[in-house]
Amino acid sequence: MMANLFSSFDPTTNFKLSLNWMSVLLGLLVIPPMYWMIPSRISLLWITVISTLHKEFKILLGSNKTQGSTLIFISLFSFILFNNFLGLFPYIFTSTSHMALTLTLALPLWLSFMIYGWINNTIHMFAHLVPQGTPPVLMPFMVCIETISNVIRPGTLAVRLSANMIAGHLLMTLLGNTGPMLSMIMVNFLIITQILLLILESAVSIIQSYVFAVLSTLYSSEVN
Template identity: 65%
Template sequence: MMTNLFSIFDPSTNLFNIPFNWLSTCLGLMFIPYSFWLIPNRQFILWNFIINKLHHEFKTLLGPNSHNGSTFIFISLFSFILFNNLLGLFPYIFTSTSHLSISLSISLSLWLSFMLYGWINNSQHMFIHMIPQGTPSILMPFMVIIETISNIIRPGTLAVRLTANMIAGHLLLTLLSKTGITMPNYLVIILIFIQILLLTLETAVAIIQSYVISILSTLYSNEVN
């Protein structure tokens, strides 16, 4: 029985106090060997096309000074978030990206690595980036404070954006499904149609959010080079 509205996001399935719902983050690995066992197949061709497009786009955003293979970090980030978002749309599969413990761990670790690399290797560039070009002298101290705050809250905004979008859609689907018990039969058909439309929307949101997170992470890494 659901004790409160947010209990559907609790990792409550456990054995010997080990939360097995978190194992859903590893379910995406089941789809990877399949694409290599049967070559060529439609799934492998489609996924290879997506990866190539992402590689070229990330390479353009990172610029000519980027290290070789740096785009694979963000392609892996996109793949991991996309698999978890899409798997969370299936019944009885735990959505790990709806928890800040996952999304904040990803965004905070990336942000810390970017900051450490930037301040250690390109400290002068990082100081210059604190003050936009053409800023009046009297506004420079305030711009440094504003830029510092906006830089610090970046991992939080990335994590909250992903978590809030995942929670909002799942909550709406859950609330509508709970009202179907007391509805007459002719309204249940309309409710099912609305649920299918919402599920399609959630699929689009899952793809868009994984793309947005990877693009923003790429842009943040480009600033430290």
């Protein structure tokens, strides 16, 4: 049963091809009317969200030398948010529930921060390995701990996003598979539960995309 359950998240389930990954590009069908036609309530709402994120990311970066860098993290937030919401629709592949996509987003971003930091701010990067006020005896251990915590950052970013996205989908799939075996009264309770889970997953989609973007911003602010 578990093999069949997890096969619903397999990119090669349909037609033995990876056509499911085309769901990542479905946003291109929605973007043109949103940005190029007469402003609507949706576009005005999205502009408000982007402006709020820009102000918050600007505070987190805390440097006047990084003008325009908030656009990177706003674009990252928008991309993850859209793919998270697409996964809530029936028969649409949830791309952000796979490490192949989340690690592809996190690893190059973290690697670029590290290369930039160690080339331009070497002393600053070394100072981050030993927190202020650390006793001399504990300094070697703190260097090892800080190095390990720095290296696993892209992995934690990727696993956090994919695990949170796949957990709710698995729960909804498990509950949905029990529907044919239940009575009419229990089916009504099941439908209400599924609706509540769908609302919860919508909130998780927003929160996880926001957390991914904020943590990426914080990681970038450490190398300046």
